[in-house]
Amino acid sequence: MTVTEALATIRRRVNDEExxxxxxxxxxxxxxxxxxxxxxxxxxxxxxxxxxxxPLGTGIQSAALPADFHSLLPGMPLYCDGSxxxxxxxxxxxxxxxxxxxxxAAVSDGEDVPLQPGDAETAxxxxxxxxxxRIGYDVSPERAFRLLAAGNGVQDAQA
Amino acid sequence: xxxxxxxxxxxxxxxxxxxxxxxxxxxxxxLNDAGRWLFDRLAVRGSSLPVKRATLTFTDGAxxxxxxxxxxxxxxxxxxxxxFRGEGWEMxxxxxxxxxxTMELLYNRLPKRISALSETMDIPDVxxxxxxxxxxxxxSGGAAxxxxxxxREAAMxxxxxxxxxxxxxxxxx
Numbered sequence: 163m164t165v166t167e168a169l170a171t172i173r174r175r176v177n178d179e180e181x182x183x184x185x186x187x188x189x190x191x192x193x194x195x196x197x198x199x200x201x202x203x204x205x206x207x208x209x210x211x212x213x214x215x216x217p218l219g220t221g222i223q224s225a226a227l228p229a230d231f232h233s234l235l236p237g238m239p240l241y242c243d244g245s246x247x248x249x250x251x252x253x254x255x256x257x258x259x260x261x262x263x264x265x266x267a268a269v270s271d272g273e274d275v276p277l278q279p280g281d282a283e284t285a286x287x288x289x290x291x292x293x294x295x296r297i298g299y300d301v302s303p304e305r306a307f308r309l310l311a312a313g314n315g316v317q318d319a320q321a
Numbered sequence: 322x323x324x325x326x327x328x329x330x331x332x333x334x335x336x337x338x339x340x341x342x343x344x345x346x347x348x349x350x351x352l353n354d355a356g357r358w359l360f361d362r363l364a365v366r367g368s369s370l371p372v373k374r375a376t377l378t379f380t381d382g383a384x385x386x387x388x389x390x391x392x393x394x395x396x397x398x399x400x401x402x403x404x405f406r407g408e409g410w411e412m413x414x415x416x417x418x419x420x421x422x423t424m425e426l427l428y429n430r431l432p433k434r435i436s437a438l439s440e441t442m443d444i445p446d447v448x449x450x451x452x453x454x455x456x457x458x459x460x461s462g463g464a465a466x467x468x469x470x471x472x473r474e475a476a477m478x479x480x481x482x483x484x485x486x487x488x489x490x491x492x493x494x
Contacts, residue, residue: 210339237344253346256437272351 163275163282169194174179175290182207184293186271193275194268196288200281203312205232205263213279216247218258222250223230238262322442324435327352327453334457343460345438353468355455356432356444358468362475364392364429368483370445371429378423386415389430389443397425451478 168318169189185297204212213228218225224246234240237260239253248261263316266276275282324480328348334339361435372394375385393412396404404410410419417426432443444452451474459467 210341213341235340235344236342237347238342239346254436259345263341286486 163286164281165190165193165269165271165273165275168275168282168286169271172289172293175286176293178293183297187238188267188296189293190271192289192292193285195292197269197275197277197283198265199288199314200277201265203284204281205265211281212263213261214264215261216261217289218249218260219246220257221255223255224231225260225269228262228264230267232263232265235261235263245312281312284305322351322440322444322446322449322452324440324442326443328438329447330449330453331456331460334453335364335447335460344464347460348456349435349438351456352452353434354464355425355452355467355471356442357434358430359448359451359455359474360431360444360469361391362471363479365443366475366479368479370448370476370478370482371431373405373428373430375428375437377417377419379417379419379421379427382418382420384419384424385415386412386454387426387428387430389433390415391429391431394427394429397427399423399425444461446483446486448478451475 163202168256169186171191172193173184175182176184178184201212210234214228214230216225216228226246227242231242234242234247239250239258240260241250242248249255249258269276275285277285287304291304291308294301294304328345329338331348331351332340332343332363335343337343364371372390373387373389375387396410396417398404398405399407404424406412407423410417410424412418435442442452449472454474455467455470457471
């Protein structure tokens with residue numbers, strides 16, 4: 163899904179196809195918040211879709227924290243000191259695949275929504291909630307729909 | 322034994338093929354622990370699987386124990402005579418003391434630890450399923466469960482493997 167397609171959907175859902183209430187910039191902001199919220203949900207449910215990895219070569223003791231870093235996967239023999247990832251003392255210095263949970267970077271109009279198809283829908287639903295909250299709506303039904311559509315709990319059941 | 326294959330089986334056993342709960346580092350750790358517990362329990366039950374022989378050469382009256390030494394079975398003189406402790410040799414810490422030039426040590430070994438799944442484990446393939454079961458029990462229930470599983474696996478393997486069936490010589494049944 164592209165950001166342009168997402169904005170069109172959000173505008174239909176918030177009844178602002180004429181662009182009288184929301185600017186594109188504002189909605190892109192809500193969409194990016196929705197992406198972050200969805201990514202956090204994926205991390206909470208330990209979804210493999212929220213995982214990235216990079217190699218730590220033989221003999222290399224530390225690496226800068228990736229810009230999209232959220233947290234390390236369980237059991238990684240590393241510690242995070244705020245700005246870098248470091249091997250735990252005593253684990254040796256062999257090649258290591260560093261696996262971590264990530265939050266996608268913010269996107270702008272013209273790019274793709276940085277989530278898989280089903281999750282991109284969830285991000286759009288979250289953006290709709292944020293937009294409607296700004297103009298004073300009670301978004302409880304939207305939230306209930308988002309949680310239902312995201313299948314929260316399904317990942318936990320699989321874990 | 323191929324550590325990568327063992328780790329895959331453990332992951333399937335504990336329901337983590339996606340590597341979301343346990344890292345490869347965890348797998349290396351539990352496979353190492355499982356191997357050592359299994360060998361230790363097999364040794365206690367008198368299995369021949371951990372048995373190994375080494376020639377100790379004494380320098381200035383001392384020889385280091387093999388690095389994979391787990392427990393002693395018996396010491397033999399150079400001519401193969403079993404020697405009790407105190408009969409010309411003594412074990413202190415990780416050394417054997419003796420005035421003799423060489424002795425034969427029969428002992429139970431512990432498998433060498435691996436540091437990555439790409440390495441080969443020094444464990445015979447006959448123990449594959451047992452190793453997987455012990456490692457999976459360790460991940461699911463902790464060290465106590467892993468040890469208990471090692472005890473059960475060793476009980477099954479040691480007797481079945483070492484003792485042949487005694488034919489029933491009775492003429493009536």
